[in-house]
Amino acid sequence: MTKTVLCYGDSLTWGYNAETIGRHAYEDRWPSVLQRALGNQVRIIPEGLNGRTTAFDDHLADCDRNGARILPTILQTHNPLDLVILLLGTNDMKPVVAGAAFAATQGVRRLIQLVRNHTWGFGYDVPDILIVAPPVISETANPVFAANYRGAIEESAMLATLYRDLADEESCGFFDAGSVAITTSLDGVHLDAENTRALGRGLEPIVRMMLGL
Template sequence: MIRRLLCFGDSNTYGWQGTLSGPAIRYPRSVRWTGRLAALLGSDWEIIEEGLGGRTIRDHFTVGSRTSVPGAGLSAKDYLPACLLSHLPLDTVIIMLGSNDMKSALERSAASIAEGMGELVDIIQTFPWEPLLDYPRPRILIVSPPLIGARKMELAGERYVNAPEKSRALAGLYQRLAVKKGVFFLDAAEALIDSPHGEAHGVDGMHLNDVDHARLARAFFEKLRAMDEHRPHTPEIPHSLAD
């Protein structure tokens, strides 16, 4: 049976290739982490890409966005239920969000962003499709995004006030959330090991470059293999949190 993986995120899931001038373009599938992950997993898996540039966890728009998106807008919380139903059955859902939520205009703290991620997890864990569709609930992997650092702040610091501190707090908050909700966790910054540690290496300081996509795909591949070794719905409890 083919296993279906929903990759739900923002521009770094879409494959946005950041630039310092002119319009950005999308990396081809062979470069995007989703496409690379599909190649690593092989024919037993089907990868569903649901990346949207500017997507936030629960805000419909961000001040300064060039495009107004109708309907659910940029809010993952509003779009996710229909997205889930349109792609069932699903074996696993990966959610990598939080970077756009750090924009100054939204005035979101790291704790508020993590709380919103918890609401997305709740949607997947409690959404009442089971009376209508005979599909089991998917496993969930929440991902703290790459760090925001000095390069991004030099280019657009006024749009991301205090974002570096927020981005460094998210991993711990998401990890604790994963334990509480009984889901899985991955820190994307851990996959981006070159200096500056944990930051995306695109020229705009925010988006992944081709090497980042390759490293992130490998990290997801190894994580999915590790998840298969766990019993269903068994939460991971890091030693630092279990003591």
């Protein structure tokens, strides 16, 4: 039976390209790379939105970017699911949103609760959850991103440790995206094509293990 995986994330999942201010080619985005690596026995659903937070409002946004408010609808849309991959927290680092790694960690905890308490129905099982810590924000000469993420480098450097501890507490899987990918200095936040592909390849072993493949 085909396994179904939801990739719930922000612009790193959407595939934002800092060089073109557009979107990476479909085949370069990490969910697509993961899909190719796992083959036809798995169906990968990419659900990335630029600017999405874990559980916080962004009142400057042109759409609802609160990940906690949108998640139940997304879960019901794609039900049933075998695995939910959560890759969020970078946008929480903006001072105007939350500005703290601890806040992002609490936001991810809320997302875990939403997955586990969702009314799945039809006798479907609650999916497993894989928490992915985003790569650390890096120095950039881009004045807009540097201003939007003021103080975020130090905070984002704490995400992997906090997320790992949360995964242990909540019995979730954990992967540190920073172990295989680094953010581009063009804006300090996003991944170039090489690094988003590396993330997809890096995730394959743990996703395969969590799905029992």
